[in-house]
Amino acid sequence: xxxxxxxxxxxxxxxxxxxxxxxxxxxxxxxxxxxxxxxxxxxxxxxxxxxxxxxxxxxxxxxxxxxxxxxxxxxxxxxxxxxxxxxxxxxxxxxxxxxxxxxxxxxxxxxxxxxxxxxxxxxxxxxxxxxxxxxxxxxxxxxxxxxxxxxxxxxxxxxxxxxxxxxxxxxxxxxxxxxxxxxxxxx
Amino acid sequence: xxxxxxxxxxxxxxxxxxxxxxxxxxxxxxxxxxxxxxxxxxxxxxxxxxxxxxxxxxxxxxxxxxxxxxxxxxxxxxxxxxxxxxxxxxxxxxxxxxxxxxxxxxxxxxxxxxxxxxxxxxxxxxxxxxxxxxxxxxxxxxxxxxxxxxxxxxxxxxxxxxxxxxxxxxxxxxxxxxxxxxxxxxxxxxxxxxxxxxxxxxxxxxxxxxxxxxxxxxxxxxxxxxxxxxxxxxxxxxxxxxxxxxxxxxxxxxxxxxxxxxxxxxxxxxxxxxxxxxxxxxxxxxxxxxxxxxxxxxxxxxxxxxxxxxxxxxxxxxxxxxxxxxxxxxxxxxxxxxxxxxxxxxxxxxxxxxxxxxxxxxxxxxxxxxxxxxxxxxxx
Numbered sequence: 001x002x003x004x005x006x007x008x009x010x011x012x013x014x015x016x017x018x019x020x021x022x023x024x025x026x027x028x029x030x031x032x033x034x035x036x037x038x039x040x041x042x043x044x045x046x047x048x049x050x051x052x053x054x055x056x057x058x059x060x061x062x063x064x065x066x067x068x069x070x071x072x073x074x075x076x077x078x079x080x081x082x083x084x085x086x087x088x089x090x091x092x093x094x095x096x097x098x099x100x101x102x103x104x105x106x107x108x109x110x111x112x113x114x115x116x117x118x119x120x121x122x123x124x125x126x127x128x129x130x131x132x133x134x135x136x137x138x139x140x141x142x143x144x145x146x147x148x149x150x151x152x153x154x155x156x157x158x159x160x161x162x163x164x165x166x167x168x169x170x171x172x173x174x175x176x177x178x179x180x181x182x183x184x185x186x187x
Numbered sequence: 188x189x190x191x192x193x194x195x196x197x198x199x200x201x202x203x204x205x206x207x208x209x210x211x212x213x214x215x216x217x218x219x220x221x222x223x224x225x226x227x228x229x230x231x232x233x234x235x236x237x238x239x240x241x242x243x244x245x246x247x248x249x250x251x252x253x254x255x256x257x258x259x260x261x262x263x264x265x266x267x268x269x270x271x272x273x274x275x276x277x278x279x280x281x282x283x284x285x286x287x288x289x290x291x292x293x294x295x296x297x298x299x300x301x302x303x304x305x306x307x308x309x310x311x312x313x314x315x316x317x318x319x320x321x322x323x324x325x326x327x328x329x330x331x332x333x334x335x336x337x338x339x340x341x342x343x344x345x346x347x348x349x350x351x352x353x354x355x356x357x358x359x360x361x362x363x364x365x366x367x368x369x370x371x372x373x374x375x376x377x378x379x380x381x382x383x384x385x386x387x388x389x390x391x392x393x394x395x396x397x398x399x400x401x402x403x404x405x406x407x408x409x410x411x412x413x414x415x416x417x418x419x420x421x422x423x424x425x426x427x428x429x430x431x432x433x434x435x436x437x438x439x440x441x442x443x444x445x446x447x448x449x450x451x452x453x454x455x456x457x458x459x460x461x462x463x464x465x466x467x468x469x470x471x472x473x474x475x476x477x478x479x480x481x482x483x484x485x486x487x488x489x490x491x492x493x494x495x496x497x498x499x500x501x502x503x504x505x506x507x508x509x510x511x512x513x514x515x516x517x518x519x520x521x522x523x524x525x526x527x528x529x530x531x532x533x534x535x536x537x538x539x540x541x542x543x544x545x546x547x548x549x550x551x552x553x554x555x556x557x558x559x560x561x562x563x564x565x566x567x
Contacts, residue, residue, distance in 0.1 A: 005327075027330025028442075031479060031489045032463050033434035034287045035328070052422070053438045055431055057514070 001059040004037040012044070012065040019044040019063040019116045028053070044114065044121055065116050072109040080105065080123065082113060093120045101176040103158035104129050125176040130185060131155050132171050139164025149181075250559045253367045253551045257543070260366035261320065261340065264359055270316045270342060275305035277322060281522040284507040285463065289326040289517060291335070297519065298324035301540055302341055303464070304525045307493070310343055310536055311528035318342035320543060331555040332485060332545065335564060340546075343493070343538035349476055352490045352537045353453055356480050357384035360451070360487065360546060367550035373451075374552035375483035382451055382482060382549070390456040395433075399440035403433065405458030405473035429460045446484025454479045464503070465491035480541075482549055490539035497529035 002013065011022040020041040029035040036053040043049070044065065054060070070082040070091065079092045080102065091113065095102040097120075105111075109129065114122040136152035149161040152172075160174055162181045173182040265272065281304070282290035282297040290297040302319050309317055323339045340359075344351050361371040361382045368374070371383040395403045400419040403412065409429040416423055416436045423435050445452055455478035459467060462475035476492025494500050504521045511518050547559040557563040 027328070027333055028438060029287070029328060029330070029333060030434050030437060030442075031486055032285065032287065032430075032461055033437075034431055036434070036438060038438070053435055055435070058424075 002062060003059055004035075004054050004056050006060070007037050007039055007054070011060075012063040013041070014061040014063040015041070019065050019121070021065075023049065044116065063116065064118075065114060068113050068115065070111055070113045072105050072107065072111055074107065075102070075105075082111060082123070091120050093123055097121075097123045098125060098176075100179050101125055103156055104131065104154075104174055104176055104179070106131065106156050127176060128173050128182060129176055130171055130173055131158075131160075133162070133166055133168055136162065136166060136168055138167070247558070247561075250547070250551055250553060251561055254547050254559060256367050257363045257547050257550055258320065260363045261359065261543075264362050265318045265342070268316070268355075270318045271314060273306065273309055273314070273317045273319050274321065275299075275302045275309070275319060277302075277324075279305070281520045284504055284511070284519055284521070286507055286510050286514070286516070290519065291324040291326050300325050301339060303538070303540070304522050306341060306343060306538070307533060308525060308528040310345055311531055311533045315345035315534070316343070329564070334544065334556050334560060337556070338543040340541045340543050341538065343536050345534040345536045347537050348535075349455075349478060349490060349492050349537050352539050353386075353388075353478065353480075354384070356453075356488055356490070356539060356541065357382075357386050357451075359541070360480075360482065360549075363546050364550045367547070373482055373549035375485060375549055376446075376554065378483060380449065380451065380483050380549075386451040386453050386480070387448075388453040388455055391454055391458060391461075392456065394441050394444075394454060395436065398444040399436045401436050401440075403458050405460060433458075433461065442484060445481050448481075448484075451480065451482040454481060462494075463491065464494050464500075466494050476537075485545050485549065486542075487545050487549075488539050488541035490537065493533070493536050493538055495529060495533040495535060497526050500529055501526055 002011065007022055007025045009022055009024070013020050013022070020043055022039055023042050024040040026038045027035065028038050035056040037056075038051065038053050040049055040051045068084055070084050073081045073083050073090070075081070075095065076092065078095050080095050080098070081090055081092050083090045093113070098105070105125065106129065110126065112124045113120050114124075131154035133152045134155050137150060139150060148164055150164055151159050152162040152166055153159055154172070154174070160172070160179065160181050162172060166172060166184060171185050171187045173185050174180065175182050262272065277299050278293055278296055279299055280296040283300040283303070285300070288300045290300050299321075301323055302321055306317060306319060318341065320338065320340050322336055324336050326335060328335050342355065344355075360373075361384055364373050364382050365371045371381065373380045373382045392403050395401045399421070401415050403415075409427065409432060412429055412432045413423060413425060413427050416432050419436065421436050421439050423432060427435070445454070456468070457465070457475045457477040459473050459475050462477060465475040465477040468474045468476055478490050479486055480488040480490075494503070501521070508518060508521065544556050544559050547553070548556060551559060553559045
């Protein structure tokens, strides 16, 4: 069991059968009352947050949650198949867990998979991925003012809006959180 | 490389450091090479030990100067009102017995968590108006508003009631903030708060009713209060003690509401289970003569119409000790000399403890207590 002195960002606890992680905490103490730790938790299953004041001496139950570094192998229908490089164990998770970023996933992409009671509950991608442009109309000369962008298809098949100067064969950096082009990078 | 401080430069050389007079164009914190400033000091981050600039950042130095101003203003304030400044021992055999305070052991005794026992003995000995500014120590208290070692201002008025202490508090805070900031405008969490007296007041029962939706009487059982808190929609465990149920609701709803107020608040008439060392109201035995002062949600001070009855005092000490034992907390000896002084006769009096560091935070706009300390514990 954890007590309030164990509370820190990232601590995983079990409450009402759900896994929660601490995202913020602060020591508070009324002049004549017990010390509390004002803690903000995020539900690891649905992303909801809640704030609780946990009194010194109260116990928190650790959640059986662990993180594993895994490599993305391939898509299979609506699922993503990932593999643990250390023991070659494979896991299949719903692509919904990564949302729109699923189409930015290239083979062998390193991901972090969160397990709760041995069940994969979340996949996080690197913030940035590097992808080659496989198709894009050439930009129209002269039309370079402001932030004019054009669609481009990258090697995974995803469509990303890019600046006009991007050409087929360019390598670009894409933000997996926003699905947006960041910059062109050298190959 | 040189680091400049108050007209002097600290020359860091292979054979040790030396202080030399610096040209007037150099400002504290600048890094210089030869005669030239190579990096003007921006003042935010603490460079930390082992850095090239083995010194405090400019902002921290400004806060230390503000502290000194605040302290001078405070001493002037009490001198004008004929208070005697006293210094009682910091190392004592019997620290406070309060259930929620842990003392720091030192030598054969403890460091004080508050100077009140010895100050009350001075009152019993015949002093009528005394004040003290001293360090107090409370184990395991670290947070944005808490440091284990902090500075307390404590004062007492004999033959006076809480009304006089409320006036002192309002005037003192306004006086210190004005001395430091130029006007009675405190600044906290990016807001300016007018601290000119008089301050609005509210009873604890009204605050709990209005903001938490919890009716508090003071003579209900813990189970009844827990039920009332749960009815108000606040999640708490069933077996909570009365005070823990109260403070869970208070922290969840009342404190945030006080934080949002535009003016300071005197929160008065505490229910008797939270009386601590306060007398009961003569006309209302469920209510204690106690108030707390808040500015911008920061709890600045706690005051009591002091308990002077040695029999009731001993019984409250014994209750505290029993609870400490039950909860597995450290058990401190009862201060028999304080009880003896009460038995000799403590005049009717009122007193208050005020967190000096927090007043400096308000006067300087510092967001956390560590910004107004010369060094924080991790920096030692």
